[in-house]
Amino acid sequence: MADLWDGALIDAAIWHARAGDVTRQFRYRSLYAALPVDSLEAGRLPLRPDRPGLWRLRRLDHGARDGSPLTDFIQSQLAPVDLAHCRTALVTMPxxxxxxxxxxxxxxxxxxxxxxxxxxxxxxxxxxxxxYLCRHANNRVIEPGDRLSGEKLFHVSPFLPREGRYAFRFDAAPGRFGAWVDWFGKDGKLRLQTSMTGKARALTAKALRRAALRHAFQPLRVTGLIHWQAAKLFLRGIRYRTKPSQLERRRSEATTERSDV
Structure with missing residues (x-):
């Protein structure tokens, strides 16, 4: 059974379900990598930062986005909330x-x-x-059934407003990974549900080569699917919202869910 903190590939099923102005579901599959950050930076994984290849991981795409070590970034996020002692892993699409x-x-x-x-x-x-930093206010363990809530502060889709609240849920048990994010409008009603769930398998050099060959164009495919779904919403008459200027606040917290969400 693959452990995310040893390095793993996650065969993920992605699901989006919209309600309210229109009812619509959207599903696709993607392959993600779970990368223990210390091992990644030390070069102990088959996938190494800033190396050329069919599948790549660039430091410029993550964290501080300035090419600095990813270990420095995640420690800078965890230390102020007394979690610097934790082991860390990055689940991402290369x-x-x-x-x-x-x-x-x-x-x-x-x-x-x-x-x-x-x-x-x-x-x-x-x-x-x-x-979005998701944790309990007292840093207790996040159980699979726990819901962590935070204000939506970032523009993602031109067919959704920036305001509202998110409710996050996670399951990072050995052999699997799951993330669920629900969006509630400013009226408090559930408007969008999303999930990413999948089984984990060991990240070996052989498995990575096979993944890179089979999924070399995966990010391009995902981008195309997102734009295709956006076109369908536009054709159904859903209001297109011009992108607002990004807020200066680039980090926020989601904590133990409020009773009124």
Whole structure:
């Protein structure tokens, strides 16, 4: 059974379900990599930062996005909330041969007792990003049934407003990974549900080569699917919203869910 903190490939099923102005579901599959950050930076994994290949991981695509070590970035996020002792792993979609786009990456932080925090790094098709730090206020273990809520502060889709709240849920048990993100409008009603779930298998050099050959154009495919779904919404008369200027606040927290969400 593959452990995410040893390095793994995740055969993920992605699901989106919209309600309210229109009812619509959207499904596709993607292959993600779970990369223990210390091992990644030390060059102990088959996938190494900033190396050429059909599948690549660039430091410029993650964290501080300035090419600096990813270990420095995640420690800078965890230390202020007393979680610097945690082991960390990055769950992400690597760059392909011609294109790199990752709607969301998850930085996982755990200790011997379990998962303590998840930093959701959300990216839109305009090249902008926002960090949502998901944790309990007292840093207790995040159980699979726990829901962590935070204000939506980042423009993702031109067919959704920026306001509202997210409710996050995570499962990072051995052999699998799951992330669920629900969006509630400013009226408090559930408007969008999303999930990414899949089984994990060991990240070996052989498995990585096979994945790179089979999924060399995966980011390009995902970008195309997103734009295709956007076209369908536009043709159904859903209001197109011009992208607002990104807020100066680039990091926010999601914590134990409020009773009124």
């Amino acid at each position: 760059r392909g041969l011609l294109h790199g786009f990752n709607p969301v990456s998850f930085w996982l932080a755990r200790d011997d007792l379990g998962l303590r925090a998840v930093l959701a790094e959300v990216t839109n098709t305009f090249g902008e990003s926002h960090l």
